[in-house]
Amino acid sequence: MIEERRERADAARNRRAILRATEDLLARHRPEQISMEQVAVAAGVGKGTVFHRFGSRMGLMVALMQERAYALEEAVASGPPPLGPGAPPEERLTAFLDAIVDVVGRNKGLLAALGHAATAAPRPEWKEHGEHRGEGGDHVPDSRDDHPVYRFWHGHTSALIAARRPDLDGELLAHILLGSLQSEPVLRLLERGEAPRLATSLRVMAAGMLAAPAPS
Template sequence: MAAERADAARNREAILRATEELLALHGPERISLDAVAARAGVGKGTVFRRFGSRTGLFQSLLAERAARIRAAIDGGPPPLGPGAPPRDRLLAFLDELAGLAAKNIALIAAHEQACAADKHQDPTYRRWHDHLAGLVGQLRPEADAEFVAHLLLGSFDGELVRRMTGSGGVDRLRAAVRDLATTVAPESAR
């Protein structure tokens, strides 16, 4: 794969930064490719060619925010990375998602709105789901791990995250999601 040109990388960063700023100022409803392009100092065509649509823009921004978690899951140190028991990895992953969701509530809400029809096919969602389903399957081989993974990811609905963190912060969200996880996927008997 060819390396990204320096000007293309600068434009990409400017577009993603502008999207974040607009999300913080106005929420997802008032974000258009025109507004993002103007704030980033690039042409609308640049935004469109790079991301294709608002959906593509929000998907890319979420994927960038989730890249550190993905790298840690794939090769980082335990408990998030390989080598830890499944229950420890599950809880560490959910803790990381809670932190990501709490810091990016507007992005999570925008992503949900933009991807509503295909939410479960979004590449970041698929990676998260597959990881959770694998861990749940190890903890509870008799369970429907795919369903349990969807259930756990449903805990990171944008409005739910906003409500939970609004009265208790990220610690409340983490504790509630951990409680749900240990209820639906307790450590298997050995």
């Protein structure tokens, strides 16, 4: 039993070290420039440990995104307002967009990591049921919209838009807001440490969307 607990503790420590090393590398490099070997060296573990734990670079990026996004999801569901329940939709949307920018600003390129990892992975000739297999044989969605983190961010954003302005196409507007975070100019801006500038611009966009319509 003691040996089993020690193994679990070692596995948890390795996981934290690998994710921390990946995050440090993402602060200096684009996702497609990072190899599993680099992560292993930075984490102080064997390359086989990284592959065994995460399967592939895509699997590693997914795990890192989920790890960093989980706390935000909890805050939205049960945290204090305005990020959590209890505030008006426009205040919650502003707080949520600020929180997303904080996540991607502290983990530069993380939001785009899934898309970069997918496009950088070898794509075989065959496709089946709208998917393909990437590095290490893992499932790679054809659209980053398929990722659960993006689905949550988009679903919450569109729900808040609809709550304040049911006359608007909240689903599409949410894609436009979140999609801007994955553009090359915005990624370069984050790499320069200008996350506050991005947050301010998103707040302006959100305020314009949710402003009361002019009387007809």
